[in-house]
Amino acid sequence: MSLLTSLMRTTPTGLDAVSDTPKHLGWIMLTALGIGATIGAGIFAMPGIIAGKAGPAGILSFIITGFVIMIVAFCYEKFSIRVPNGVSAYSYVYHSLGELIAWIVAFGLFLEYSFGASAVSIAWGEYLKNATGLSVTGFFAGPTIVDGHYNFGINIIAVGVIAVVSTILIFGGVSKSAKINFLLVLLKLTLLTTFLVVGFRHVNPANWSNFMPKGFDGVLKGAATAVFPYVGFDALYTFARESKSLRDTRLATYWCVGIVAFLYVTVMAVATGLAPCFIDGQPNALFVGSEAAAPLAKLLANAGEGWTSQFISFGAVLGIFNVLLVFCMGGPRIFKNMSEDGLLPPVFQRVNKGNPVWGIVLNGIIVAAIAGLVPFGEIADMMVLGTLVAFICVCIGAFKLKLVHPVVAIVGGVCCAVLTANLSPTVLTVYCYTLPTGLIIYFLYGFKHSRLGKTQSSAAIPPVEVAP
Numbered sequence: 001m002s003l004l005t006s007l008m009r010t011t012p013t014g015l016d017a018v019s020d021t022p023k024h025l026g027w028i029m030l031t032a033l034g035i036g037a038t039i040g041a042g043i044f045a046m047p048g049i050i051a052g053k054a055g056p057a058g059i060l061s062f063i064i065t066g067f068v069i070m071i072v073a074f075c076y077e078k079f080s081i082r083v084p085n086g087v088s089a090y091s092y093v094y095h096s097l098g099e100l101i102a103w104i105v106a107f108g109l110f111l112e113y114s115f116g117a118s119a120v121s122i123a124w125g126e127y128l129k130n131a132t133g134l135s136v137t138g139f140f141a142g143p144t145i146v147d148g149h150y151n152f153g154i155n156i157i158a159v160g161v162i163a164v165v166s167t168i169l170i171f172g173g174v175s176k177s178a179k180i181n182f183l184l185v186l187l188k189l190t191l192l193t194t195f196l197v198v199g200f201r202h203v204n205p206a207n208w209s210n211f212m213p214k215g216f217d218g219v220l221k222g223a224a225t226a227v228f229p230y231v232g233f234d235a236l237y238t239f240a241r242e243s244k245s246l247r248d249t250r251l252a253t254y255w256c257v258g259i260v261a262f263l264y265v266t267v268m269a270v271a272t273g274l275a276p277c278f279i280d281g282q283p284n285a286l287f288v289g290s291e292a293a294a295p296l297a298k299l300l301a302n303a304g305e306g307w308t309s310q311f312i313s314f315g316a317v318l319g320i321f322n323v324l325l326v327f328c329m330g331g332p333r334i335f336k337n338m339s340e341d342g343l344l345p346p347v348f349q350r351v352n353k354g355n356p357v358w359g360i361v362l363n364g365i366i367v368a369a370i371a372g373l374v375p376f377g378e379i380a381d382m383m384v385l386g387t388l389v390a391f392i393c394v395c396i397g398a399f400k401l402k403l404v405h406p407v408v409a410i411v412g413g414v415c416c417a418v419l420t421a422n423l424s425p426t427v428l429t430v431y432c433y434t435l436p437t438g439l440i441i442y443f444l445y446g447f448k449h450s451r452l453g454k455t456q457s458s459a460a461i462p463p464v465e466v467a468p
Contacts, residue, residue: 007098010095011083012095028182030248031252036182036326047296048286050222055272057218059265060222060223062264064226066257066265068391068419069261070261072416075395075403078398079091079096079403080237080246088109089390090334093390093397097400099446107442113327116323117162118374122371127316155372159368166328168325184325187318194308198305199271204273227388239329274302331359341452342454384427388423389420391413395409395416
């Protein structure tokens, strides 16, 4: 067997079956897990960031991204039928495009979960300080970059919340984690409904007059940024093997994407109607800031809704915690599946109450290190590319296996590629450095210990004839 053939080996249907996986998540809980990962820090900050790139036409950015995600979701759903015991894009690509591409997708997704959880943990800390008046200064406030120079520090709040989340996952089990997630999703939906109802009363249509100040190029850049909130969509499929049925998975997929897309578009419309995106050609200060700047709360406060603004700030502290919970559940599950395939050591298969213990521990250490030692601005944009690469590969795989109409797969893949081209060059540079690291791990361990590789090698050895 040639090296190229070995790298492109694919899993046959049924090889990834795991009989002891609990089937305990119905469509409501699965939908909540998907919403929990896709509605969080992103929706509380992205309207401001996207408004700075596209103006009120950011509404179109969210519509474009929602359309693309719905196409990708269709491919995911068809794969969940073909590979019922798979975990997310990793399993689907392994089954369709081969082991090496699957490894690249899995490594990229893990990085996205890590960068995403790190960014959100920093944002959570800032929301906590804004809501409670807590003040942390000096070394334990975290690292800073002043005049291009890195000043060492540890973001103690971000590290602390990751430790709490990891502990909950290890000792609370999957069922309790999913129930906590469900309650937090209800809270976030309440917060967003409050913003829409209260904010709608103060909308001034004149603020939409200069609808597309940056042209369609700005809309595309906004659409690429809008992938940030959708990154958690893939997290829903890290739980697919724990779904009670394929029907539950299918319902959860479309309810999740539909609800999320509707909320993003409506929140963006109200946010840009509350204040002009640009004043004298410069971005409005109300739309400037990081995830922790809470633009929705600032917009309401500017409109005279002080109490509602404070309510959203307090609620965001719990709501963003929910995103951390789901992000920190997703990465370790990918590691567990890779370990079952022999691409990572067996230790990642050990579970406690349904949760992969050592995967959560390793994930917690990596996320805490990034969140504690890297400034927020350096990691906030790093969590999109790996997910888009995964989406592109899933679309190609669906095309190859004829799981969907060819036009659907092609449109999905091309649209994701267009969004990728509109990302920041820095994001592409970081990916070019991290990807080789993942490949080194694969060739040093995964390639040699691949369960699929061993199975195929055994099948290729002819039986030895024993003389009578």
